[in-house]
Amino acid sequence: MPFDFQPSDEQRMLVETTRAFIEKELYPLERQIDKLGHVPPEIGKELKEKAKAVGLYAANMPEEVGGGGLDVMSQMLFERELGKVNWALQKFVGRPSYILMACKGEQIEKYLLPTVRGDKSEVFALTEPGAGSDAMSITTRAEQDGDDYILNGGKHFITGVGEPDFAIVFTVTGMDETKRGPRKRITAFLVDRGTPGFTIRRGPRCVSYRAYDNWELFFDNVRLNKRQILGEEGKGFAVASEWLLGGRVFIAANCCGKAERAMELALDWAATRKQFGQTIGKFQGVSFKLADMKTEIAAADALTAYVCWKLQNGTMTDGDAGMAKLFATEMLGRVTDQAIQIFGGMGLMEELPLEMMWRDARVERIWEGTSEIQRHIISREMLRAKEQ
Structure with missing residues (x-):
C-alpha cells in the first residue's frame, strides 16, 4: 500500500481548533508558569474544563470509553499543534496513558473511566x-x-x-x-x-x-x-510496549510543532529586524539558516507522518519509531539553537519564548529513550534483518 497522506476536512478542523485553543488559552500562561515552576491548581482545573468544553480532552482515547477516538494520523496532527506550547500546559489538554486500556473488571470503573473523564x-x-x-x-x-x-x-x-x-x-x-x-x-x-x-x-x-x-x-x-x-x-512490558512505541512517534510530532513555532519567530524577526540599512533576512548568513530550518522540519514531518501511517496500518517496527523520535528531537535542538542565533542576544531574553523553548528542547533527546538508545534500536533491527 503506497503512502499518500492528505489531511481530511475533519482533520484540518481539529488542527484549527487545537491551534486556536493554544493561542487563546495556553500561550498567555507560558512565562508565568515557567517562572513559578508549577501550574497553580486553580489554573490547571480551569484549563482542563476549557479543554473538555471544546472537545479536546482525552482525544487520544477510544470513543467507547468516553474519549475522542482519534485515529493515529489525527493524533499526530493533534500532537504536532500541542507541541508548540510548554508540556506543563499542554498536559491539561489531557491525553491519558493508553496503557490504561489494559484495565479490566473493577479497574475500568476505578481507574480507566475516571481518568478519561479528567x-x-x-x-x-x-x-x-x-x-x-x-x-x-x-x-x-x-x-x-x-x-x-x-x-x-x-x-x-x-x-x-x-x-x-x-x-x-x-x-x-x-x-x-x-x-x-x-x-x-x-x-x-x-x-x-x-x-x-x-x-x-x-x-x-x-x-x-x-x-x-x-x-x-x-x-x-x-x-x-x-x-x-x-x-x-x-507481562508488564507487553502492556506497555504499544504505548511506549506510540509515545515516541507522538514526541516526534510534538517536536515538529515546536520547531515550526521557533522557525516562525525567527522568520518574523529576520523579515523586520534591520542592520546595515537592510533587513537581516537579506544576509546570506541568516537566510541560509532559515532555509535549513524549513528543510529539516519538512523532512522530520515527512518521516513522522510515514511512521504514523505505518503504526495505523500495523506495520511500524521499533526501528521506525526510533528513527522518527531520533531525527525529530535532534532536529528540534538544531532549529531552536539557530533561531536564537538569528535573534542574537535578544533571543536569550525572557521577553521572548525562545530561550524557554531552547531549554525545553534539550530534554526531548533524553526522555522516552535517549538518542543513543534509538540508534541502538535502529541498528540492531538492521543487523538482525541481515542475520535471518
Missing part, C-alpha cells in the same frame, strides 16, 4: 536511579504474599502535572528462564496515592519544562492486592 490523573512509573535507559535493570520488587503483593523500592524522574491520584508502577515479581539466561519478570501495578507505605515527593527542578512536575515515588512494604495488577503478572 476526574483522576496518573503517572507512568518506570525509571529508577539505577534503571534509566536500561529498563530491565529495575529493582523495585513486589513479593507475593497470598493474594497480595508487598511492594518495595523507588522511582524517580516521574513526570506529570499536579500530584497524581495513582501510579502505574513497574516492578520485578520474579525471574524467568530464557534461552539467553535468567530474565526479570516485570509486572505493572495500579497504586493509589494514600496507600500506606507509598510516599510521593517532588524531585529536583529540571531546567527543561520547569513547571512540568517531576516526582519521586517511594514504596515501603506497600501491600497491594492481585486485583491491582494491570494486564497480567509478568
